[in-house]
Amino acid sequence: MALVNMRDMIYHAYKHNYAVGAFDLVSLDFLEAVIGAAESCRASIVLSIAEPHFEHYDYELLLPAVEAAAQRASVPVAIQLDHGSSLASAISAINRGCNGVMLDASRQELPDNITTTRAVVDMAHRCGVPVTGEVGYVAGYEGEGALLHPGEAAFTVPAEAKAYVERTNVDFLAVSIGTVQGRMKGRAKLDFQRLKLINQAVDVPLVIHGGSGLNEEQFRKLPSMGVAKINYYTALSDVAAEAMRRRTKANPDGSFIELKRDVKEAVGEEVERCLRLWGSAGRAAEVLTQCRP
Ligand SMILES: [Zn+2]
Numbered sequence: 001m002a003l004v005n006m007r008d009m010i011y012h013a014y015k016h017n018y019a020v021g022a023f024d025l026v027s028l029d030f031l032e033a034v035i036g037a038a039e040s041c042r043a044s045i046v047l048s049i050a051e052p053h054f055e056h057y058d059y060e061l062l063l064p065a066v067e068a069a070a071q072r073a074s075v076p077v078a079i080q081l082d083h084g085s086s087l088a089s090a091i092s093a094i095n096r097g098c099n100g101v102m103l104d105a106s107r108q109e110l111p112d113n114i115t116t117t118r119a120v121v122d123m124a125h126r127c128g129v130p131v132t133g134e135v136g137y138v139a140g141y142e143g144e145g146a147l148l149h150p151g152e153a154a155f156t157v158p159a160e161a162k163a164y165v166e167r168t169n170v171d172f173l174a175v176s177i178g179t180v181q182g183r184m185k186g187r188a189k190l191d192f193q194r195l196k197l198i199n200q201a202v203d204v205p206l207v208i209h210g211g212s213g214l215n216e217e218q219f220r221k222l223p224s225m226g227v228a229k230i231n232y233y234t235a236l237s238d239v240a241a242e243a244m245r246r247r248t249k250a251n252p253d254g255s256f257i258e259l260k261r262d263v264k265e266a267v268g269e270e271v272e273r274c275l276r277l278w279g280s281a282g283r284a285a286e287v288l289t290q291c292r293p
């Protein structure tokens with residue numbers, strides 16, 4: 001049983017200057033790859049299911065598998081609803097086994113964002129479940145992620161972040177500092193000065209969405225500036241698709257099983273690269289002894 005309290009897990013990372021990876025799952029291949037990578041480098045992991053993906057799979061069917069994987073895992077695991085859109089979806093996710101919720105009301109005006117987030121926090125905290133809120137807006141640029149996050153990006157304003165955290169009581173804060181949802185063209189320019197000011201203004205762990213496309217130096221810097229959770233999906237989707245393209249090229253008549261044969265390994269390798277880069281590799285034992293189950 002390695003399902004652990006997500007608040008404890010993320011605060012352990014926050015205190016020790018590393019970041020836990022939260023990887024969005026879209027199939028059993030992804031689930032097995034992510035858990036396998038976490039176990040092979042002894043890292044805590046957040047198994048994430050994103051509400052915008054629910055049109056592609058039935059999450060009521062996937063969640064029991066995610067929970068079974070968490071229970072069986074030898075490393076600390078949390079299960080989060082990612083980009084939850086409403087109080088109703090947060091309640092549904094918690095009832096079905098999520099022990100963390102990310103509420104995304106970031107496209108609303110600040111006062112409305114605060115009201116919506118506060119209602120989810122009040123409900124979730126009564127269930128012992130921590131909540132990630134977002135202030136500022138991480139928009140999409142290209143690919144699937146862009147379609148799901150339309151419009152212009154809005155960078156997080158430190159004073160607004162402070163007001164938002166105080167009034168909503170969120171456990172973790174997702175910020176917008178230059179990353180994009182989905183695929184990136186060229187290299188993301190991150191506003192580290194802004195991140196520093198946000199980190200000074202609030203006393204909760206920070207979260208980065210749209211991590212795909214950042215370089216190693218940027219990834220290494222984030223955990224030293226209050227970032228304790230990084231959400232990551234697009235790069236996994238891309239390596240999985242690339243693995244299938246390679247197989248299809250070599251064997252155009254290949255069966256479904258044949259064409260997706262390398263997907264698990266490709267996704268697992270990318271997850272492991274991230275876990276090492278973000279400093280969570282090798283931390284599993286400490287987290288297991290220090291966090292509430
Ligand atoms: Zn996201």
